[in-house]
Amino acid sequence: MSSSGQTQFRYTQTPSKVVHLRNLPWECVEEELIDLCKRFGKIVNTKSNVGANRNQAFVEFADLNQAISMVSYYASSSEPAQIRGKTVYIQYSNRHEIVNNQSPGDVPGNVLLVTFEGVESHEVSIDVIHLVFSAFGFVHKIATFEKAAGFQALVQFTDVETASAARSALDGRSIPRYLLSAHVGSCSLRMSYSAHTDLNIKFQSHRSRDYTNPYLPVNQTAMDGSMQPALGADGKKVESQSNVLLGLIENMQYAVTVDVLHTVFSAYGTVQKIAIFEKNGSTQALIQYSDIPTAAMAKEALEGHCIYDGGYCKLRLSYSRHTDLNVKVHKICCFFEMCT
Structure with missing residues (x-):
């Protein structure tokens, strides 16, 4: 039948x-x-x-x-x-010819654009990425970053053939479980070709690597305005503390206002000033406390915290170089001392 x-x-x-x-x-x-x-x-x-x-x-x-x-x-x-x-x-087929309307991601190149599905940026290290892709040939450079599509990386090979082999073998596959932290369920890979041919890596860091240049300076916070603190040889944080926190708001599906941030951050002490601004296509904020210990307590408690359920509006916090914000009332920023 x-x-x-x-x-x-x-x-x-x-x-x-x-x-x-x-x-x-x-x-x-x-x-x-x-x-x-x-x-x-x-x-x-x-x-x-x-x-x-x-x-x-x-x-x-x-x-x-x-x-x-x-x-x-x-x-x-x-x-x-x-x-x-x-x-x-x-x-x-309903079509009468195959028309390869190639977007930039379909044109073969030696650099792959990789999207890591099911994980946050800190859950897949650059060393794991290097290990996975090195199975197909020499990896020249890697740059990782976060976009609307999620955690992504650019992986540069010597030639198109090596990149194509890696893409054919890995696209849609998952990173082996033994390479991931125990709490990570799975991490699948989605790939396309990048229009880049030679990545410009300025520093060796936890976000970028140039495996062809061992003399490149090392900077743990160099890539894409990362909010992660630099690490010393002993693995401890070496960033300078401040009473002002700099926050990067990731996965911003809902509006984040001054009032919202004040509610979140005032749980750890009196918030004096808040400023919200756009930089490099992302929403950031400066939150000023009266002293460093209060700011440090808030930073430790709220780093990686999601303001809304579902992983939305995640906070990435570091210390700002500012100590006293010059904010203007009735703009996108607020001066809470004027109301107290």
Whole structure:
């Protein structure tokens, strides 16, 4: 019943020289698609890893009759099309050619843009990233950062071939559990090609590395305005303390006002002044206390704290160089001493 229904479904479609393949093995590569289809005619283009589950593909033949031959053969054959022992369903595509409208992420390059899904930035170290990608060749440079898409990294290889091999093998895969902290459930990788060809790494840090230049200066806070304090040789914080905290607000899905910040930070002592501003595309704030111990207590308690449930509006805190803010009332900042 299902076989005849499936046959009817195939034949009622308008023939196209582009064949649509479904239910492919997750690891299926272009060569396996070509091996399955090449006996029916000349293949001029392929597009794989498409669909929500990345288990579909398109194969374009040079001639319409070649596609018809393949679809007809498997529609009537008692032996289904298979790749790695898995049945593959074949039908005509609605498209009549494969148009590779390549976005910058589709144009092969030697630098990969990697998105780490399911983790926060501090849960995957740059050393783990280097270990995972070094399995495919020499990694020249790595730069990590946080964007709206989440925690991301740029990974630079020697050439396009090495980067392509890494992407083919790792895209959609998860970092092995033994490389992650016990509390991290999983970390899957999503990749595209970057338009960069040579990353500009100015410092060796926990956010960026240049493995080709061992003489590059070391700075633990160098990358993308990181709020993480520098670490000395003994692993202890070496940043200078202040009565003013600098906060970076991540994953800002809800509005964060002066009143909201005052409510959060005043739980640890009297807040004198607050200023909110935009810098480098992110929302930041300065929060002034009367003394350093109060600021230190607030920093320790609120670092990594999410103002809203669900991981929204996460606070990344460091000490500011300021000691007394010059704020203007009735703007995006507030002077609480005037109201007390």
